[in-house]
Amino acid sequence: MTDFDYGPIEFYAIAFDGDRPGPAVLQAVDDLVAAGTVNVLDLVFARRSPEGEVEVLELSDTIDDGGAPTLDLAGLAGQDDILYLVEGLEPGKSAAILVVELLWAKAFASRLWEAGGAVIAREGIPAPVVNAFLSENAE
Amino acid sequence: MPLGRMGRPGLIGMAARTAVVAGTATAVSGSVSRHQQEKAYNSQQQQAAEAQAQQDAMNQAAAQAVANAQAAQAQAAPAPAAAAPSAGDDMMAQLTQLATLHSQGILSDEEFAAAKAKLLS
Secondary structure (H helix, E strand, O other): OOOOOOOOEEEEEEEEEOOOOOHHHHHHHHHHHHHOOEEEEEEEEEEEOOOOOEEEEEHHHHOOOOOOOOOOOOOOOOHHHHHHHOOOOOOOEEEEEEEEEEHHHHHHHHHHHHOOOOOOOOOOOOHHHHHHHHHHHOO | OOOOOOOOOOHHHHHHHHHHHHOOOOOOOOHHHHHHHHHHHHHHHHHHHHHHHHHHHHHHHHHHHHHHHHHHHHHHOHHHHHOOOOHHHHHHHHHHHHHHHHHOOOOOHHHHHHHHHHHHO
């Protein structure tokens, strides 16, 4: 039996106004960690200057009181990943780069691998899109 | 920090490249997987186009072969073509047929006369 050490992971870039995440953004991430439904592997921030330059801010740069959540694989989001994820980030805005391991899919991925199955396509739909779609199209 | 962010390939790019090489799209969301799918789709389209071109070439070759065979047959067998019923024989056969139909009452006198006149004209 093959058991992967990690399940599939997802990268998120969450844009917000200003050059530092507000307490509400950090609280949302804290709640996510506490819920245990996903494993938060990495969290880093990036901001785009009005001139268009991207600057990466580590979590420790943004939180003064040492209340940062523990990260399993801090640094997993590489420079290339971050730059890719913030391609659409407007100047003067910032983004939280969140890397989560989908714990629900970890055992599933192991079993699929053993069975010779391969995920050949996958598409994530943002929650606002799902809800707008259903309110327009569902009976 | 267990991993350095700098000086190494990004995970997203690696996943995209792995998927392209392995021919399977891995779990990447958003535009990366879209790019992959487009790439896979384009390569499929290209393969289909190549297969179609090959098929066309084969069809053309087959048609050419049939044409060659027919031409060869026509050249090799002029005798049967010449042995086809001549116009006279053909007319006799038709007249006989008309006469038979007339004698059996299938054709009236008028119809038989008209058909015979037409045939002989």
